[in-house]
Amino acid sequence: MGARLLDGETLAVKIKEGLKKEIAQLGAPHLVAVQVGENPASRVYIKQQKKSCEEMGLTYELKEFPADISLEDLSYAIEELNKDKRITGIILQMPLPAHLDARAIQIEIAPHKDVEGLHPVNMGMLVYGNPRLAPPTALGAIELLKSSGVNLKGKEVIVVGHSEIVGKPLALLLLASQLESATPTVCHIATRDLKFHTKRADILFVAVGKAGLIKADMIKEGAIVIDIGINRVPMLDEKGKPVLNEKGKPKKKTVGDVEFEAAKEICSYISPVPGGVGPLTVTMLIKNTLECAKLQKAG
Ligand code: NAP
Numbered sequence: 001m002g003a004r005l006l007d008g009e010t011l012a013v014k015i016k017e018g019l020k021k022e023i024a025q026l027g028a029p030h031l032v033a034v035q036v037g038e039n040p041a042s043r044v045y046i047k048q049q050k051k052s053c054e055e056m057g058l059t060y061e062l063k064e065f066p067a068d069i070s071l072e073d074l075s076y077a078i079e080e081l082n083k084d085k086r087i088t089g090i091i092l093q094m095p096l097p098a099h100l101d102a103r104a105i106q107i108e109i110a111p112h113k114d115v116e117g118l119h120p121v122n123m124g125m126l127v128y129g130n131p132r133l134a135p136p137t138a139l140g141a142i143e144l145l146k147s148s149g150v151n152l153k154g155k156e157v158i159v160v161g162h163s164e165i166v167g168k169p170l171a172l173l174l175l176a177s178q179l180e181s182a183t184p185t186v187c188h189i190a191t192r193d194l195k196f197h198t199k200r201a202d203i204l205f206v207a208v209g210k211a212g213l214i215k216a217d218m219i220k221e222g223a224i225v226i227d228i229g230i231n232r233v234p235m236l237d238e239k240g241k242p243v244l245n246e247k248g249k250p251k252k253k254t255v256g257d258v259e260f261e262a263a264k265e266i267c268s269y270i271s272p273v274p275g276g277v278g279p280l281t282v283t284m285l286i287k288n289t290l291e292c293a294k295l296q297k298a299g
Pocket of ligand 1: 207
């Protein structure tokens with residue numbers, strides 16, 4: 001059996017079409033990214049975010065702060081962004097320098113500008129089963145699942161990974177009213193027998209960041225598998241040797257947490273990496289910015 005692919009690129013284009021119309025009606029929302037110090041990885045994200053926002057009719061602004069800024073000064077700067085009526089949403093780029101407590105800063109962002117859905121007020125709404133602004137990756141993973149057309153009623157859903165940005169909100173979204181009839185179980189590093197759980201999953205979400213964690217024999221026949229993990233691994237030739245680039249360094253490729261080739265022979269649907277949840281994360285970030293604009297308009 002060959003699984004059908006859950007194509008995040010195509011779904012993202014479709015969702016963006018709808019969002020574009022709403023954005024045009026609302027006027028250009030303004031997203032501000034807060035970057036503290038230098039980080040090459042977050043530079044890549046910033047570039048992608050800026051491009052995606054501008055394509056969608058949002059304006060994007062980068063506010064940079066020195067790596068040695070104090071918690072008090074950064075909190076004050078966030079407070080100023082909160083007060084600025086021109087700003088619709090605020091993203092805090094991670095990681096922050098070690099002396100800054102990311103959670104303490106995240107909490108400073110006004111709940112109605114919290115496009116990442118990480119403020120306790122927004123997390124609380126999620127716990128209430130009434131999500132308002134939820135973390136984009138978790139929202140994207142749910143959208144991809146819904147695109148399979150599955151009826152969730154009575155389904156066993158396993159979520160591997162319990163981070164605040166993916167696993168936990170994902171489990172809570174699965175318990176929220178429109179999806180309430182699934183039965184989510186959350187696995188983590190201390191889970192005693194991961195295979196026992198994954199093997200009974202009708203729907204399996206994996207968000208860990210370990211290539212090859214989920215092998216084909218850990219997946220139930222006919223399951224739906226949504227792979228959220230992103231890992232850079234060396235490319236190997238047919239003899240299992242690293243492929244080198246022109247500088248003699250190992251070439252790398254991006255893979256998820258699931259052994260894709262073997263898994264796709266077992267499951268009914270599978271999301272690829274890249275091209276699965278990734279394109280939906282930025283789409284949901286834009287959707288959240290739009291939600292922020294609506295919340296602010298409603299007062
Ligand atoms: P994270 O904060 O490091 O969380 C990883 C989670 O996996 C933790 O809850 C950890 O549990 C759990 N875990 C670690 N080893 C495990 C094991 N052997 N068995 C079961 N659970 C295990 O990472 P994250 O931010 O959630 O991201 C997870 C992955 O998703 C990463 O690869 C990241 O790059 C990717 N990601 C993708 C997107 C996207 O747009 N596609 C967006 C965000 C993240 P403990 O806390 O108990 O150790």
